[in-house]
Amino acid sequence: MVEQRFPASVYKSRLERAQKLTAEAGLTALFITPGPDLRYLTGSRAATFERLTALVISPVHEAHVIVPRLELAALRESAVGELGLPIHDWVDGEDPYALATDAVGGDIGRYAVSDAAPALHTVPLATRIGTGPELATAVLRELRMVKDQAEIDSLHEAGAAIDRVHARVGDWLKAGRTESEVAADIEAAIVAEGHTGAEFIIVGSGPNGADPHHEVSDRVIENGDVVVVDIGGPVEPGYNSDCTRTYCVGTPSSTVTEQYAILQQAQAAAVAAVRPGVRAEQIDAAARDILVDAGLGEQFVHRTGHGIGLSVHEEPYIVSGNDIALMPGMAFSIEPGIYFPGSWGARIEDIVIVTEDGCEPLNRQPHELKVV
Structure with a gap:
């Protein structure tokens, strides 16, 4: 069966709402790793691996995508390309967590991660930022409900x-x-x-x-x-x-x-x-x-x-x-x-x-x- 997704305009509207709710929640960033939330926001069916893939949402910056270069082809099946989101691809030996934090200006206060984000990525991200995350449930629940x-x-x-x-x-x-x-x-x-x-x-x-x-x-x-x-x-x-x-x-x-x-x-x-x-x-x-x-x-x-x-x-x-x-x-x-x-x-x-x-x-x- 051919995989389908909604028109890019649907995901554009969802991302705009996510950005607005991120601001209302007083968060400086959302980090969305593969799972239902990423699929909801971009149509991406990416899976979680040891290499970081993440959608980074900020209340003041446009959304960015962090992705291993070897996963770029799969990402293109989502709405990311049509939406024109900046894509930061990386290769082994580079620090994807630095790319993720740089996407929101590097100055991160309160931030949240999606429920499906594994410790494999939340711990290195927290180490990079210097503080632990909150769950993005309060923001994404309102969107998806x-x-x-x-x-x-x-x-x-x-x-x-x-x-x-x-x-x-x-x-x-x-x-x-x-x-x-x-x-x-x-x-x-x-x-x-x-x-x-x-x-x-x-x-x-x-x-x-x-x-x-x-x-x-x-x-x-x-x-x-x-x-x-x-x-x-x-x-x-x-x-x-x-x-x-x-x-x-x-x-x-x-x-x-x-x-x-x-x-x-x-x-x-x-x-x-x-x-x-x-x-x-x-x-x-x-x-x-x-x-x-x-x-x-x-x-x-x-x-x-x-x-x-x-x-x-x-x-x-x-x-x-x-x-x-x-x-x-x-x-x-x-x-x-x-x-x-x-x-x-x-x-x-x-x-x-x-x-x-x-x-x-x-x-x-x-x-x-x-x-x-």
């Missing part, structure tokens, strides 16, 4: 693609097959439906469904099993899908039917609660309170959701104690679950985009317990 239209369009594409996979899961979930066999069919379908690959596949049958982070095993699926299927992956230019539906192989018991219905009510209530100004923790409470009132609070063992974009898990986190107010353009999952160790589990997950007056779910497959 609120999606621009290009990102929203990509998330729509990813949501529709994973919906098409879930629509076919019933063809593969059969008694007598192993979770691994079902997962192989799902993985092929994820790629066939437009993803560049499968980032994760959970097929949790019977007691394995009670482990929220179970992946797959050689367990043979049995008649009567409740099966949690949580799947997702990136579509170009790198935005992720993530959707969970719960299935039952054969007729579910009355207990499963009744408790699943409560879970479905909790998930719907959380979706209905999403609108600008509501705090993230209130969305968690909207789902959790229903489960607690039904005596299922102890079976809900994780947060209600997480942000999504270039990373499967990113800000904002929909969890108790997070008082951040929702804003239009935020994208996150709503995925309450109930888990009964040694017996079964269930989860329902949609990705939603906050709109001006509510939210738009990106996943449209039915939420009912699907009997196959």
Whole structure:
């Protein structure tokens, strides 16, 4: 599959916002090494090696790029060239940390590094500057939490693609097959439906469904099993899908039917609660309170959701104690679950985009317990 990126104008706007937020944070520089933040700001898919690659952002200077000469060809696939950013390439024996600090005038006070920056580079950079860094989370979180239209369009594409996979899961979930066999069919379908690959596949049958982070095993699926299927992956230019539906192989018991219905009510209530100004923790409470009132609070063992974009898990986190107010353009999952160790589990997950007056779910497959 051909790698894609947004037009250079998208990255130009993001860099301008990053520069503005750097100034507002009172920082003299941001050092962004390879990872989701660098990809967000430039479209670069560079990887972290022992040689330093970094985007250097200053509130008063234009952004610069530090890159090993042998990585120049890969850098040209990003928007850096079109943006006209100054590029400082270096060869072994030169000091890239001096190049990085010189890019912002050499007089550095408070500075920050991206979350993905390894100690391999943050320690030499700190030694060069003479003080340790802060995390750039406060600046970059605000940028990446609120999606621009290009990102929203990509998330729509990813949501529709994973919906098409879930629509076919019933063809593969059969008694007598192993979770691994079902997962192989799902993985092929994820790629066939437009993803560049499968980032994760959970097929949790019977007691394995009670482990929220179970992946797959050689367990043979049995008649009567409740099966949690949580799947997702990136579509170009790198935005992720993530959707969970719960299935039952054969007729579910009355207990499963009744408790699943409560879970479905909790998930719907959380979706209905999403609108600008509501705090993230209130969305968690909207789902959790229903489960607690039904005596299922102890079976809900994780947060209600997480942000999504270039990373499967990113800000904002929909969890108790997070008082951040929702804003239009935020994208996150709503995925309450109930888990009964040694017996079964269930989860329902949609990705939603906050709109001006509510939210738009990106996943449209039915939420009912699907009997196959």
